[in-house]
Amino acid sequence: MxxxxxxxxxxxxxxxxxxxxLRASGGTTAYLQMPTAPGxxxxxxxxxxxxxxxxxxxxxxxxxxxxxxxxxxxxxxxxELLVSGSAVSAAVGAMQVASADLLFQxxxxxxxxxxxxxxxxxxxxxxxxxVYVYRLLLRESGSxxxxxxxx
Amino acid sequence: MQNAKDTxxxxxxxxxxxxxxxxxxTLRGVVRPGILVEEAEAPAAQLPLDAxxxxxxKLTADAQMPSALASMTCEIHYATAGTRDNLGxxxxxxxxAMDDELLRMLCPASTVKMNxxxxxxxxxxxxxxxxxxxxxxxxxxxxxxxxxxxxxxxAFQEQxxx
Numbered sequence: 001m002x003x004x005x006x007x008x009x010x011x012x013x014x015x016x017x018x019x020x021x022l023r024a025s026g027g028t029t030a031y032l033q034m035p036t037a038p039g040x041x042x043x044x045x046x047x048x049x050x051x052x053x054x055x056x057x058x059x060x061x062x063x064x065x066x067x068x069x070x071x072x073x074x075x076x077x078x079x080e081l082l083v084s085g086s087a088v089s090a091a092v093g094a095m096q097v098a099s100a101d102l103l104f105q106x107x108x109x110x111x112x113x114x115x116x117x118x119x120x121x122x123x124x125x126x127x128x129x130x131v132y133v134y135r136l137l138l139r140e141s142g143s144x145x146x147x148x149x150x151x
Numbered sequence: 152m153q154n155a156k157d158t159x160x161x162x163x164x165x166x167x168x169x170x171x172x173x174x175x176x177t178l179r180g181v182v183r184p185g186i187l188v189e190e191a192e193a194p195a196a197q198l199p200l201d202a203x204x205x206x207x208x209k210l211t212a213d214a215q216m217p218s219a220l221a222s223m224t225c226e227i228h229y230a231t232a233g234t235r236d237n238l239g240x241x242x243x244x245x246x247x248a249m250d251d252e253l254l255r256m257l258c259p260a261s262t263v264k265m266n267x268x269x270x271x272x273x274x275x276x277x278x279x280x281x282x283x284x285x286x287x288x289x290x291x292x293x294x295x296x297x298x299x300x301x302x303x304x305x306a307f308q309e310q311x312x313x
Contacts, residue, residue: 039180048191108193
């Protein structure tokens with residue numbers, strides 16, 4: 001076994017292609033609901049007494065689409081959110097977190113077009129070691145809250 | 152009942168800090184002891200690893216006594232995938248360590264009830280107490296091993312208490 005030592009020149013074409021495809025397919029903005037920094041470290045914050053004051057973190061371009069599956073009574077609809085890798089990379093830098101995984105773990109949900117969704121799982125596609133698109137499996141929130149764009 | 156639930160959580164959290172100060176997690180941007188109340192946090196697809204998660208389930212009230220005695224069932228969920236250094240091959244040992252920590256956190260099985268809606272928290276007139284822990288069988292899901300421990304928490308309902 002040996003490593004592949006052939007020359008590769010990462011020029012970001014996968015990022016540009018993914019962003020162009022997402023925009024051309026009706027790309028919009030999603031808002032991750034992120035905890036404020038510094039967070040609430042008090043007892044009341046851990047007991048659900050204080051408002052957590054989540055702040056919206058915009059990600060763009062993204063595409064939201066409904067998953068094709070047989071709907072089951074009482075089960076919320078599943079959606080797929082395709083997110084630009086460059087947008088996630090910028091968000092990771094802005095939030096000063098170690099990884100995109102941690103970013104999505106910290107999010108209390110994601111708002112698209114005023115609807116709140118819960119993140120069920122995250123998958124990714126990469127080229128030359130760089131992630132150019134994230135695929136988030138979302139579940140419609142059962143709360144029925146109408147969120148305003150950006151919060 | 153809410154005061155009893157709050158007191159139970161804060162008691163276990165403070166005892167965890169003494170039992171194993173290194174069991175911490177980062178949640179909502181804060182590093183805190185590795186224990187949380189599920190209903191007081193954002194919903195998650197999977198419970199966090201290496202942390203204790205309190206889930207309140209059943210509630211019964213005995214009104215035959217001078218003060219109503221509430222009995223609440225608390226499920227304590229925890230799971231681990233072991234450590235990165237051992238590539239998870241120590242997950243059985245890590246789970247056993249959590250079993251041991253939980254047993255120590257649950258002793259002694261009573262504490263004075265507190266009201267955390269006030270600042271600072273106010274001591275109440277009665278105590279809460281709880282049963283012996285019932286450990287369910289170890290459950291394995293791919294690289295995760297976990298367990299559910301059930302504890303019955305009892306509290307007298309005081310005058311004017313929610």
